[in-house]
Amino acid sequence: MLLEVDRVSKSFGGVAANVDISFDVQQGEILGLIGPNGAGKTSLFNSIAGQVTPDRGEIRLDGARISGLGPVACVEAGIARTFQVVRSFDSMTVLENVIVGAFARARGARAATETALEVLDFTGLAARADAPAIGLTPSEKRRLEIARALATKPHLLLLDEMLTGLTPTEAQAGMQLVRDVRTRGVAIIMVEHVMEVLLPLIDRAVVLDLGRVLTQGHPADVVRDPAVIRAYLGDRYAPAA
Amino acid sequence: MTAASHTTIARRRRRELIAGAIVLAVLALLPLAVHDTYSRNLIIITLLFAGFAQAWNVLGGYCGQISLGHALYVGVGAYVSTMLLVRGGVPPTLGMFAGGAVAGLLALLVGWPCFRLSGHYYAIATVVVGEIGYQLFLNWDWISAAEGINIPYVRAIGDSWLWLQFRIDKLPFHILALTFLTATFLTAWWVEGSRWGFSWRAVKDDPIAARSLGVRVFRSKMAAAAISGGLTGIGGAIYAQYVGYIDPESVMNGQLSILIALPAVLGGVGTLWGPLVGAAVLIPLSELSRSYLGGSGRGTDLMIYGALIVGVALLRPQGLASLLGIRVRAPRDVAGDVAESPRAA
């Protein structure tokens, strides 16, 4: 068991974003975190990646507690994340952006550059290494986000709506990249809205609704679960019980 | 040769080093072309201040924390080295490192609470800290307070590199100042490509993203403070030896703080060559205008000074170095809001 989320709850100013969330992630697994808007997915991400501390409950990586230790500790433990709205370092080139991430593990500038070059190659951005980060196309920017995160040599990667808003071709390429990341031995948690893209990709799914875990299991089962359908589409579409 | 050394970054950095070596050679040979004492003195002062500016640049330009009270470290370096010499008989060649160490530690002490403040609040806090230091030193009798300390020329020792005293020929100071400048230049060059350099740039662009990639923001700022303060302190000791007399007015006051920070800003903040270009323009200008115009107390020198600052700031905000075709990164608002707390990283 790589990651354990143990009865995590978090409220913001009286509004409960996450209530009693529990699930785990295995080594090398691709987990999908799905649920309608407002279900608490981003807040959960923030808790796992350390940007936010849960009010109750614990998050453990390889048995050691990482909740409440802050984003830097999480990176050092082996968790990396991407952001929904791409946050690239605009004053730097693509390579420099990735080097920042590489320094999380690398001892010196040379090692960091090596790591960065390798990751750029892996994510298909090698040709754009010296381009200023602001000049990238949206799909290239997403790759950059992943590249930076990968440069920190994580065991677990959190992808926040990586595939949203891409053309079908771009989305296919993106999905392939995610699979490639898994072959490097990195486990992945993905948050997505676009179901057709997500479901073929993931091994397991955890469904959130209104801050709680609705159900978890194989994607095919989860998607047929009446409760899930109701949560997404409302009562009108629930299959006749 | 690994892939890393073939990158455009690596090539550019090698070019910078080579250019630096050339400039160094030219500067070293300058005294051969210039013989009168006044000009030689001017060159030495310019070199020293270029070094100060470069040291300031590490904290102010690269790390983005605009310190307007940096003279504090000059003064501390000068006083520590001088006190060690005058009271303890320690040669300045050792004393300057002690001065640098104390200054560096002080910088850490100041940074610890101050890095929590954002942009303008931080700048004002540095001015305040500088003022506090100035006032305290002004009233501190153990170090002769406002009277200052004269650094005696010990005849028994004569001209000496160990004791950094040279009676007639000021040339060694030229070499010393140049060495100081080279040291700060190399430090800036090294820091630019190091983990800290990348950390600072990342934080300036997007602190949240930086943290999410494992950048220890607070720690990186402290590193900047220590490096910057330490180097400035060493320079302060050298300055003291050169001038032969120190008092709080000359090594620690607000004017000096501005004179250290200004060249870096004028020349291009956060760049390798900016402080040098800025100092090369500003220091001679300020010295010359003070000698020729300021003597009458008529303030024309200030007017020129002020107009120049405004002009460059409005017309060439990325700094004068860009006029020489030196690539200047477009930094985000350097005085922007990056407030830190020690616990966070």
Add this chain to the structure above:
Amino acid sequence: MGLIYALVAAGLSLIFGLMDVVNFAHGELLMLAMFAAFLIWQATGLDPLLQLPLVALLLFGLGVAIYRLLIVRALSVPFNRGMVQIFVTFGLAIFIRGAAQFAFGGEYQSISQSLLANRTADIAGIYLPLPQVASGVVCLLAFTALLAISRTEFGRALEATREDRDAVALIGIDRDRIFGLGWGLGAATVGVAGTMLATFYYVSPNVGANFALIAYVTVALGGFGSLTGALVAGILIGETESFTALLISPALKQVGMFAIYMLVLMVRPRGLFGRL
């Protein structure tokens, strides 16, 4: 004295609160105001107290002029914006000081005859110098006026423009006009402070620097953008200065107030009432 500090700080706060511009030339504006008061007195014998509206108006015009000529350019600079405005206003300060030295020479002057000079007021048995008392009163009045202005439509437009420069353009507020007026108001405030100060403080080109630092400390202490903050901080700073001079040593009076400043900032990094 605290109230004078407060007033100067208020002017600064206004300008900063307006558009994130820290005006480093504020001290020099004060100095110019004092000189204006002095010169007018010298030329016409008009008492400083009566000059108030005149000097305020002069400074108002100066403030607007500075905005239109320099600041507008500084704000539209492609990068390094934060530093540019620091250094533009700073360069301006140096320039003004040089110009003043050039025009007036470096000696100290003072207004020796006026309604207020060299008189004392008897307040509840304590004799206080009249100029200081009057200044205090004027400053309080000025503050009330400022607070009143901030409640008017103009004041609210100022607020709105600070919050979101682009949005206000959509509802027809001309950013440049509002900011220009704001600068004028800030400068006028300092004009009032300067005139009153001239009744009991010496007038010289270098006087700006002293007050400038105190003003920044006061504003930062009170919190940028807050008038009440400036008032409270000003009083606090003024009193601390007197106390330190009394209890510890006159030479260290500034250290006392700076120490207080640092302490407060550690606890509340945005100043006492700061909104930025």
